[in-house]
Amino acid sequence: MSIADAAGAYRAAEEAAGERVARHWPEGHGLRGWITTVDHKRIGRRYMVTAAVFFTLAGIEALVMRTQLTLPEGKVVSPGVYDQLFSLHGTAMIFFFATPMLFGFGNFLLPLMLGTRDMAFPRFNAFGYWVFAAAGLFMFSSLLFGVAPNAGWFAYVPLSGARYTPDLNLDVYSLGLLFLGISTTGSGINFIATALKLRAPGMTLSRVPVFVWALVVTSFMVVFALPPLNLANAMLFLDRRFGTKFFVPTGGGDALLWQHLFWLFGHPDVYIIVLPALGIVSAIVPTFSRRPIAAYPVIVLATVATGIISFGVWVHHMFAVGLPQLAMTFFSAASIVITIPAGIQIFSWLGTMLLGRVVLAVPMLWALGFILVFVLGGVTGVMFAIVPFDQQSTDSYFVVAHFHYVLFGGAVFPIIGGVFYWWPKFTGRTTSVRAGLWSFWLVFAGFNLTFFPMHIAGLLGMPRRVYTFSPGLGWDAWNLLSTAGAYLLAVGLLVTLSTLLYSLRRGAPAPPDPWGGETLEWATASPPPTHDFAVIPTVYSLHPLWDQRTLDSFHEESRSPLHVQADGHDVLRTTELDAEPQLGVEMPEDTPVPFVAAFGLLIAFTSLLLGGYLAAIAGAAVFGFSLMWWLWPRDRPGSSGGGERRGEGEGGGSAGGEREEASA
């Protein structure tokens, strides 16, 4: 039997094995199902919706700030509130929107692109979401009590120290980020383990989609970059609360240590945000150029290289601090070098389009807009690598313009493009093309009108983070333009939101593969059933759905118990490099334990903030005991009798459900 397309592959697999597999993958309903679910698709959607809510809140903060800066000597908010607004705006956009949103894409898409049925640690995944949501609640609710972080998103000491900010504001910051760090690190580890162990047979490292590569590199960066941030925040909290002297010069401490630790995290974090977004572009561009991506090995190597080099450029955030000349020269050179792998990726997309036949669908438009805007941000980025220029323009609006081109252009454009691209897969509905076009052009115009004038205001000397400015400095017109742009941008984003909401209610049902995509996520229903794939295919090329043998494998492998895994709630484990099939692994089912564990942590962190240390210990105990309950070795139904099937191998693979992390 020859299968014609992805939809055919889906139908063939469902006919052959759908019923046998689906009965082991029930979906929980009601409140209980909502709290206990470990389904990567539900968790992924949840990540995205929650991150979008934080994006909206932080966006409203930005709108208030722009309103304040419309005219000189504005009086919309007080200086104190303004400080909280810009600090929380930055902190939220970086930590609570960008990374969780992209991890939401990863959660939903990674198992689908790899041809498996869930993440490697499903309960840990649910736990990560609840921690993220709780940390976001912790951070944003501080604004209601007037104690939101107010020392900027990088919270330099000594301003953020106990002496100059005695209130709770910076405790919220340090504890909130420590809290969130648990979730981010956990997700990173989960992505790595999933991508290494759960790929469909045949998906060797040279057949892994670029998006997955990007996410894995990002996850490795998280594993290495979050520790300095967590350490710095722990030290800051100890300094502020318990009188240690890590950052206090009068006690022999060093304020610069904070900057080093922060930026040792902070610069890699730029790529932690941007790389998965570039991965989205690498998924969109081939589909709408109707050909495989150009120079696949090179774009993968460029992604890996970016990840590595990004750890050697942090000092370019500190050129104005007064460091030794040699250090500045080194980091200046490294910062110029890192533009090369980014450039390679751009040329790979341009090459793909040049060699293919471009279809200007809505997601592709966002990808094109991204390329334009991101290159502009890259150009100003190279300028900052030059020490003398940096020293002149640092802490001016030029910086604000630069990083909004890089982060809004480099992350939000691909994210919205990705939402339009995968919306049918996420929701099972199609979106209106006309509304999509409006949404793109409004956002594109609004974005440039907001942020381009900031370059000029910055070069004219306007410093960042000022709550107002005097007339007659030559900044008035540029600020007025920026504010007008901000409102246009808000309208554009509202149009985007309404387009999506309308589609959710009234959109036409989507077929499995509306765009003719190349990667495996299109070979299942839209939205996918809980078991994702009834038959796990064998992957024969980098673009499995454009390749007849892989399509046929959806039918042919239905005779192989290894590929169907119909004896339980099972996925197939393969080898790390060559994706040779090993054995079936039983996955954990729905459980409320992750929710309880995250709730314990919320109690612990909130009590720590308010100084109730006994309650904090109680919260930590709730967390600890739920972990023990979670990790207690249980005999799961079906795990005893299946000796032959599972192989009962050395070093695990025995006793199902033992796959979770064995520690906090």
Add this chain to the structure above:
Amino acid sequence: MSVTRGQRAAASKRRAAPHRRVPPSGRTPAWWGMVMFVTTEGMLFACVLASYFYIRFSTRGPWPPGGIENPELTKPLVMTALLVSSSGPMLWADWAVRHGRTGQLKGGLALTLLLGATFLGLQGSEYMEKFKKFSWSENVYGSLFYGITGFHGTHVAVGLVMILFTIVAALRGKFSAKRHERVRLVAFYWHFVDAVWVFILFTIYLSPKL
């Protein structure tokens, strides 16, 4: 490639234990999870020790500052001997459970627990002595000393809880030659905590004497 390696491992296992025929199974996701967790923890310790040296070398004047004496070496060296040697019974426990000897598993774990707990006890008594001389808020040296050793001590305590958990599970008969992944993961973490201590010993106790 991995398969041949797996097959080779399986073949060597068949030679070692002909009664157990194991198909190749490779590393589990949980093993990778633990590796990455230990990696991120290792990075954390690397950063905290780097911070120590950063502050030490940017400090003018004597180190430790503020008239604090260099730490005594006797007790820390005893602690080192205890903690490093506690990896031995852990290796034994891991080996024992893989060969189905659950009695020895419990023995090895209990011995590790005892050595680790003694380490923590000695650290507590060292804190009592030190606290009479300086606290964590005295100056940055105090903060670093208590911060680094306390952070490591917390890891030891967490490791002890994990070992205790494993012992209870072992007493309930949850482990066998076929089913022992948790033991291996706990052992992995414990060896890491031991190894990190050597770096801390060098940084806090030995390096000021250089």
